[in-house]
Amino acid sequence: MSDKKNVLVLCTGNSCRSQLMHGYLAKFLGDQANVYSAGIETHGVNPKAIQVMHEDGVDIAHHTSNHVDEYAAVPFDYVITVCDNAREACPVFPSSATMLHHNFPDPAKATGTPDKILDQFRAVREQVKTYAQAFMRQYFQ
Template identity: 50%
Template sequence: MPEKKEKISVLVLCTGNSCRSQMAEAWIRHFHGDRITVYSAGIEAHGLNPYAVKVMEEAGVPLSGHASKTIDELPVKEFDYVITVCDHAREACPYFPARVKVLHRGFDDPPSLTRDETDEERRLAVYRRVRDEIREFARTLPAFLGLSDQGA
């Protein structure tokens, strides 16, 4: 009987853990929860973004049960991979032991892009675009991590 592989652990890190990292955590769990244990956190905790919650609900991968948190609030502190999803998190990324692979895949920040947008549909369109970009990234995450033998 083949030995069961241990799950790899991934931390998705962003500035406020309110939008992009939350979406990435949900998508990674959706596509790869059987082989990847995923967490998300922020350099700071800004609370869940209601537009991110809305567009993820539309896609059928709700953020229910999610909460905005910092790394210090996570139940674990050791990861195989840390993926920063914004430039600020990449620049302010805390130190991780040498065995941890820190990677970057940046995404646009919907709250910043829509700060002055008054039209609800145009605002949501930006969130949906970023959600879909993150979904595609999450779907292909094993290849991004060089784990193509684990499938996608």
């Protein structure tokens, strides 16, 4: 039996915010945790999410957009919802899971020039990175 913790990051479409968080948690926690991300729907991984993570040295190009039901059998230690919609529609997990929530803005809804849209992705990436570091310090030190 592994001592690794199971962490699930949940958002609406598993395309941006949960993918960013998944990438950072996998990087920061390394072999301390199995990190999963999923959505209540699946929208595919957003190419801009892949791009801004690559800029920060994290490769999420291999990630897939997964539906939360795929992980029904996984005993999660932590479930982090990263948007209000996911929290409201979140399936019930066994009570042993620590439920955490932070509503990040959805960069996929950004408008304007391509540069302005990428800036929004970068801003959300930085918020997610800060949260991921705080989560690691609080639960994995």
